[in-house]
Amino acid sequence: MKKIMNSEGANGLLLVSPTLLYAFLLLAVPIAAVVTFSFWTQNYLDLDTTFTLDNYRAATEEPIYRILLFRSLNISAIVTFVTVILAFPIAYYISFFVPQNKKARWIFLITVPFWTSYLLRIFLWKVILGYNGVLNSGLKGLGLIEQPLTFILYNMNAVVITLAHAWAPFAILPIYVVLEKIDRSLLVASYDLGESRIITFLRVTLPLAFPGIVAAAVIVFIPTIGDYVTPKLVGGPSGLMISNMIQLQFLKANNAPLGATLAILAMISVVLTLAILWLFGKFFGWINRNYLGILR
């Protein structure tokens, strides 16, 4: 017994156990509760706890839920794409062009948006994107437009713009970290072996940065699916997402089982999307290695 207690494994367990307990209570238990709820039925004020798949039937047959789910996936995918595309050059610039002693300052600057609350930032976007907002009056003042632009607020675009801005720091950091880890002599070796800067970027930098890009994409994609504040505030009716419906079912419609079902379905579709992307990446890598030989 003493031996076990002194072993490294036991020490490790002891170290992580508070966190594990916390994670279990706040993650595993709620998920189990949500799963259980999804098999029950709401009977006005009380819950009917007999097992049923009715909620799943309703959630998959009613078009409104499907539309909201696909729109959510779509918005999240666009947000992820836009965020990663915007984050990469910034991470690249900090890693490759900012002098070593100034990097910490730049990373610090990236966190500046977090100094104000998320809610305030969304409201600021409303001010910027609104009918008489900063952007429209600015463009009008410059004589570039006659009528205010309406496609930038209370629709999907506004949700994408706001979310992309909110998540950019989370995408920049993992990409920055992998870029920092790239041994610069690898790039020099690539030039030496006959490749130009652009091809070196494609053959060396990008593949080595790939894990960071994937991490950034996952970090942005998963939480944006579940975001309901942003769509509610800037999305208008056409920008509502599945989480708004889940919130509605739980809090307004008093139908927790259906809300739980929608939540489970949203979770499953996130996992499925990621799994499909992962398989596709593997498949393309294999095809390229054996048949295409692009950049080889």
Added chain:
Amino acid sequence: MKPIIDLINVDKSFGDVKALKGVSAQIMEGEFFSLLGPSGCGKTTLLRTIAGFEDLTGGVVLIDGKDMEGVLPNNRPANMVFQSYAIFPHLNVGENVAFGLRRKQLSLSEKSEKVKEALDMVGLEGYENRAAHTLSGGQRQRVALARALILRPRVLLLDEPLSALDKKLREQMQTELRRLQRQVGITFILVTHDQEEALIMSDRIAVMFDGQIAQLDSPFDLYTRPKNREVANFIGIMNFLPGSASQAKKGFLDVTVPGLGEITISEDQAPAGVNGTQVGIRPEMLTILLDAEQTSDRETPGKVLEIDYYGDMSYYSVAVEGVTDPLSVSMRNTAGRKALNKDDKIRIGWSSESLILLD
């Protein structure tokens, strides 16, 4: 033999720091050339200017008679083996070796044929599909070599390629690099701070100090006829004694060395352009004479101050009357040799032919 690389008055400054000060040298086709010097002497900078990673501040670099001014590294007929090896971690061994073949317009099967050839050459048969991170230091070294040699460059540049290996492996790689160089016939330029490595491997060595070439010679001439104290000290060990030379009869010099007396040496013991303010003698050119051992040449009495035991040989620090610094004497520990102790009175045997004149 014609020169493959011509360095003419090459200057390189980093801000106020002058890394290279008017370096001129010719490197011949197919030779194993070494740049030897302490850290910070500019040897790596010189290699990088040849590779094209550094722009010149002044002077000209010709490769194969062509001015390399403005020619990017990827367009020079020179490839480099890096100190860190720079093996691409996301590619396996075969893909690493094939990296530079992309521009050569070969079919996949032609490429794998070439990769196999290159790997065979460095002794890594069948390693094509091994992941880069599974390789040992010596294997990484070989992959880096194969990756550069597969392109058949005119010049292969090696930046301290063996410094990260342990002693045994380093010695093995030294012989192997030498063999490889003879086999492919490509000019190798090696940067090293290890004098032994340079002596073993090179056809010619340029010893660099402070951004300049102090001496460029064959290993033998460099060791036996160093031109100045700095070079002599860097290559092996040398005892220095103050001395003054004067012309004796034709072809000979008279040298007066306090403690050793008056010595007549031949003129070729004084490298050209040397005034002769000092005399040098290598530790292995001195012999400790035991008991009644006789020497045909000269001998000097002394006292053992210190003994450093190396196994196959020992270094003795011997005080000689009239000589300020103790002399270093090395002896092989051959069978039946009597062990010496501190403070033993001994006689040092030497020959006037082993002396050289220096500045």
